[in-house]
Amino acid sequence: MSRSLSLDRLRPCLEGIVPSGIATCGVDGMPNITYVSQLMYVDPEHVALSFQFFNKTRENILANPVATVLMMDPDTAARYRLTIRYLRTETEGPLFERMKAKLAGIASHEGMSDVFRLLGADVYRVQGIEAVPGRELPPVAGGPALLPALRRSVDALAECQSMEALIDSFCTCLTRHFDLQYQMLLMADEAAGRLYIVASRGYAQSGAGAEIPFGVGVIGVAARERVPIRIMYPATEYAYSRMLRDQAAAGGLAERLETTIPLPGLPAPASQLAVPIMAGRRLVAVAYVESQRECHFGYDLEDALVALGATLGLSMAACLCVEAAEGAAAEPEEAAVAAVPAGDAVRVRHYARDGSVFLGDDYLIKGVAGAILWRLLNDHQRTGRSLFSNRELRLDPALGLPEVADNLEARLILLQRRLRDRCDWLGIEKTGRGRFRLDLTRPVTLHAEETG
Amino acid sequence: MTSPEPLDPALAEFITSHVSLQLAATDDSGLATAVRCVGCRVSADLRRVTLLMPRSQAAPVLASIAANGRVAAVFNEPKSYRTLQLKGRDGRIEPPLPDDAAALQPYAAGFARRLAPLDVPEPYVRTLVSCAPDDLVAVSFTPLEAYAQTPGPRAGRRLGPGETGE
Numbered sequence: 001m002s003r004s005l006s007l008d009r010l011r012p013c014l015e016g017i018v019p020s021g022i023a024t025c026g027v028d029g030m031p032n033i034t035y036v037s038q039l040m041y042v043d044p045e046h047v048a049l050s051f052q053f054f055n056k057t058r059e060n061i062l063a064n065p066v067a068t069v070l071m072m073d074p075d076t077a078a079r080y081r082l083t084i085r086y087l088r089t090e091t092e093g094p095l096f097e098r099m100k101a102k103l104a105g106i107a108s109h110e111g112m113s114d115v116f117r118l119l120g121a122d123v124y125r126v127q128g129i130e131a132v133p134g135r136e137l138p139p140v141a142g143g144p145a146l147l148p149a150l151r152r153s154v155d156a157l158a159e160c161q162s163m164e165a166l167i168d169s170f171c172t173c174l175t176r177h178f179d180l181q182y183q184m185l186l187m188a189d190e191a192a193g194r195l196y197i198v199a200s201r202g203y204a205q206s207g208a209g210a211e212i213p214f215g216v217g218v219i220g221v222a223a224r225e226r227v228p229i230r231i232m233y234p235a236t237e238y239a240y241s242r243m244l245r246d247q248a249a250a251g252g253l254a255e256r257l258e259t260t261i262p263l264p265g266l267p268a269p270a271s272q273l274a275v276p277i278m279a280g281r282r283l284v285a286v287a288y289v290e291s292q293r294e295c296h297f298g299y300d301l302e303d304a305l306v307a308l309g310a311t312l313g314l315s316m317a318a319c320l321c322v323e324a325a326e327g328a329a330a331e332p333e334e335a336a337v338a339a340v341p342a343g344d345a346v347r348v349r350h351y352a353r354d355g356s357v358f359l360g361d362d363y364l365i366k367g368v369a370g371a372i373l374w375r376l377l378n379d380h381q382r383t384g385r386s387l388f389s390n391r392e393l394r395l396d397p398a399l400g401l402p403e404v405a406d407n408l409e410a411r412l413i414l415l416q417r418r419l420r421d422r423c424d425w426l427g428i429e430k431t432g433r434g435r436f437r438l439d440l441t442r443p444v445t446l447h448a449e450e451t452g
Numbered sequence: 453m454t455s456p457e458p459l460d461p462a463l464a465e466f467i468t469s470h471v472s473l474q475l476a477a478t479d480d481s482g483l484a485t486a487v488r489c490v491g492c493r494v495s496a497d498l499r500r501v502t503l504l505m506p507r508s509q510a511a512p513v514l515a516s517i518a519a520n521g522r523v524a525a526v527f528n529e530p531k532s533y534r535t536l537q538l539k540g541r542d543g544r545i546e547p548p549l550p551d552d553a554a555a556l557q558p559y560a561a562g563f564a565r566r567l568a569p570l571d572v573p574e575p576y577v578r579t580l581v582s583c584a585p586d587d588l589v590a591v592s593f594t595p596l597e598a599y600a601q602t603p604g605p606r607a608g609r610r611l612g613p614g615e616t617g618e
Contacts, residue, residue, distance in 0.1 A: 021526065023476035023484035030539060031484045031524040033476035034601055055608040056599070070474060070486045077579040079488065079509065132487075132509045135582045137575065 005129040007044050010073070010080055011299040014041040015232060016102065017074035022049070024060035024067045032056045038103050039069060041299060042095065042123060047082070050103055051089060051120040061086045061122070070132075074295075075140045079132035084124035091120045094227035101218060105231035105272075146304040149177035154311050163319045163409040164430065167199050170287070170312050175201055178301070180289045182266055186212065187410040188223055188283045195223055195286055198414050203264035208417035209365050210261040219288050222274035226283060228302050231272045232295045260356075260363050261418070271296035277309040279317035287312075320409060322433075345443040346425070350374040352450060364422055369415040371399050374446075376428070376438050381446055390434040412436060456596050458498035459538075462616045463598065466536065467501065468492050470562025472528040475503050475591060477516035477543065485512040490581045490588075491552060491559045492527070501525065501538060502592040504552055506583040514589065517543040523593050526601065531569050535601035540593030553585035 013020070016037040023033045034057055038050035047069075051058060061067060065086035072079055090096050099121045153173035160166045167185060174180040182202035186195035193214045197207045214224040222229045269290035277285040287309060289297065349358040356366035357373055365373070372393060379385055390408050393399060401408060412428065419427045425442040467473075473489035491504035503525055507514070517523060523543035528535045564577035598611040 019528075021474040021476070021486045021488075023478075023486040023524070025478040025482045025484040029478055029480075029482065029520070030522050030541075031476040031478040032539075033474055033484075033486055033524045033526045033537065034607075035472075035474075035526065035528050035535060053607060064482050066483055068476075068483070068485045070488065072488075072580065077576055079580075081485065081512075083483070134506060134509050135579050137579050 005080070005131060007041065007047070007082075007126055007129065010071070010129070011041045012075060013071040013073050013080060014039050014047060015074060015295065015298070016040075017232070017295055018072040020069050020071040022057055022067055022069050024057050025064050026056070026060050027063045032060055038099065039071070040099055040102060040121075045126055046087075046123055047084060047126060048090075048095060048099060048121045048123050050099055050118055051122050052103075052117060053119075058122075066127070067124070073136075076136045076138070078136045079134060081128075081130040081132060082126055083128035083130075084126055087123045087125055089120040089122050094225045095123070096121050097221050097225045098227055098229060101221060101229045101231055101235070105233040105235040143301070144177065144179050146178075146300050149173075150304045150308055152177050153308050157308075157311050157315055160315065160319075162430075162433070163316060164413050166312060166315055166319060167413065170308075171199050171201050173308070174287070174289065174305075178304070180291075182269075182290045184219075184264065184288045186219060186223075186286045186288065187407060187414070188285055189407070190283060195219060196414055197264070198285075198410055198417065200264050205262065205264050206417060206421055207261060207264035208421055209369060209414055210263045211367075212263070218272045218274040219286050222276050222288075223283060223286050226276050226278065228273065228275045228306060230274075230297055230299075230302050232297070234268050234270050234294075235272070261365070266290050266292060270294040273297040273302060273305070275302070275305045275309050277313040277316070279313040282313075282317070284313045284316050320407065341441050341443050343442045345445045347447060348377060348444045349447045349449050352448065359423055359426070362422065365415065365418050368399060368401065369411050369418065372411065373415060373419075375399060377444060377446055380438055380440065381444070386438045386440070387431065388436055388438065390436075456499065456594055457613055459494060459501070459595055459598075460614060460616055461498065463536065464494040464498050466529070466534070466616070467525075467527045467538070468494055469529075470559050470566060472526075472530060472563065472566075473503060474526050475505065475510075475513060476524045476526075477513045478520070478522050479512075479516040480519055485516060487513045488581070489525075490583045491555050493552075493555070499594055500592050501540075501595055502546070502590050504548060504555070504583075504588055504590050506587045507589040508587050510589065514545055514591075517545055517591060521593075523591065525593075528601075530567055530572075533602050535607075537599040537601050538593075538595040539597040539599075540595050543591055543593040546590040546592055548588045548590050552588055552590065556581075556583055556585070556588070 019035040019037045020039050021033055022036050023031055040048045042048050067084050069082040100118045103118050156169050156173050160169050174183050184197050184200040186197050188195050195212050197210045200206050212220050214220050218229045270293055271291040274286055274288045276283055277287055346360055354366045355370035357364045357370040416428045427439045428436050430436045473492055474486050475489050476484055476486040478484045487505050487510040489503040489505045493502050521543045522541055524539045526537045560578045560581050564574040567577050600609050600611055601607045
């Protein structure tokens with residue numbers, strides 16, 4: 001293979017923007033040629049081609065595995081011939097899911113969602129790359145330079161001392177350094193198989209607390225498969241509203257899933273990218289960005305966000321470890337008794353079945369965050385305390401926090417943001433590592449309800 | 453070789469209507485290769501199809517055709533996805549006709565018009581199919597087989613006489 005021509009530099013040709021030709025040779029020696037838009041970069045030595053139907057290309061490849069791809073750069077019109085050799089077909093797993101999502105974008109872009117059904121990802125080794133001579137347009141430099149943006153973002157994360165600072169700094173970096181206007185950061189709850197939004201940018205509502213199950217949509221598939229999922233065109237079948245509705249209808253999911261808090265998001269994103277945030281092999285979160293412009297997120301941006309995500313994931317994990325260790329020693333500084341606020345009392349209801357909490361008639365949140373708030377309000381009511389520690393919450397079996405990796409800090413951040421979104425008289429504020437304060441400016445009456 | 457049917461007039465019209473063109477050939481070791489073409493014409497008796505391409509881009513394709521004459525050409529209308537493949541065994545490399553160079557600009561303009569609804573900029577299309585007149589070479593063949601390749605489960609179906617794959 002030519003040293004100067006690396007597949008890494010030719011990835012735009014493999015986005016499916018300009019269809020490639022694939023030429024194969026039959027057992028009778030006759031050539032066959034067809035257009036494909038579903039050729040995908042796997043790594044510097046491999047590409048994958050979608051297998052949707054048993055066609056002549058596939059028949060030929062199974063008999064004679066060497067083929068030639070003629071591909072075009074979507075910006076410069078430069079042409080390349082790849083000599084490729086068929087290796088295997090993958091019918092599940094990360095590569096299959098990446099291709100399925102990408103294909104869904106291409107298929108709905110081409111109005112062929114019902115026609116394109118992925119049966120497998122055919123993996124080929126690239127044996128040679130030839131630049132085909134001819135005229136080219138000058139390369140287009142679009143968007144921010146990614147390596148400096150990555151460097152600045154890594155530097156910014158290194159300054160962060162808390163989970164909350166990491167979350168906010170990450171989102172700010174995506175906006176400021178990567179020019180990504182629409183974004184969400186979702187923490188993973190592995191035990192429950194779902195993600196919840198802790199931060200978002202670019203939307204009218206933050207959506208803090210809204211949930212997405214593993215496996216649903218771009219974000220859920222990225223979480224389940226631990227692989228970035230990137231779609232270059234509007235893909236209706238990956239739209240969350242529709243999938244959540246279908247899933248909820250299919251099987252009782254709505255009861256367990258936080259569906260009352262609406263997901264933020266563009267109604268019909270033209271480009272989507274979800275990147276799993278890992279701490280080593282453990283899924284910590286998923287970062288999601290979207291755009292109204294087609295083909296807006298390329299392979300290089302995906303790489304940059306994966307690299308930034310690795311820093312974020314490890315920093316979050318370290319933060320949680322430190323917080324858990326220090327929190328173990330941290331007791332509330334004082335049993336401060338707050339003055340009882342004046343004004344009309346707000347009726348707060350809690351449903352034990354799903355942990356949901358209502359402030360007056362307004363739904364607030366359910367699940368662990370709901371249980372935490374209920375416990376804090378009850379303590380406050382009973383003892384007048386307003387200072388609490390993470391540790392005491394961790395030790396409370398009623399909250400149902402998992403033994404390992406409880407992510408309590410992230411849940412408190414979510415609760416804090418949800419309260420900020422929904423009311424101006426009740427909130428929680430951090431007062432130090434592993435400590436926080438409950439702020440109430442109106443009296444409450446607490447009602448434990450048995451049924452929902 | 454059996455005497456092939458002339459090309460259906462509707463197919464002849466389709467393949468000369470400034471659609472996307474690629475030509476494939478196979479060498480004697482079984483390796484297929486391909487080149488993008490920049491023009492197409494059909495003989496008056498509808499028995500011979502000729503594709504035009506830049507010689508500088510077609511080296512492996514021309515070498516294979518010189519060796520065994522086996523060719524496959526694919527014709528694609530980008531907006532409708534209508535796709536047709538023609539195959540022949542008597543591919544022949546020929547010098548271009550005097551009119552062929554003059555047909556380059558109309559082909560580029562027509563192809564650009566077809567891609568305009570897909571937001572492909574005209575300079576891109578003109579670059580993709582640009583060819584210096586002195587670089588032009590022709591490959592002609594007698595189509596023996598025609599296949600409908602419009603994406604879907606029926607892609608790859610061989611067309612019978614009178615069928616146009618629409």
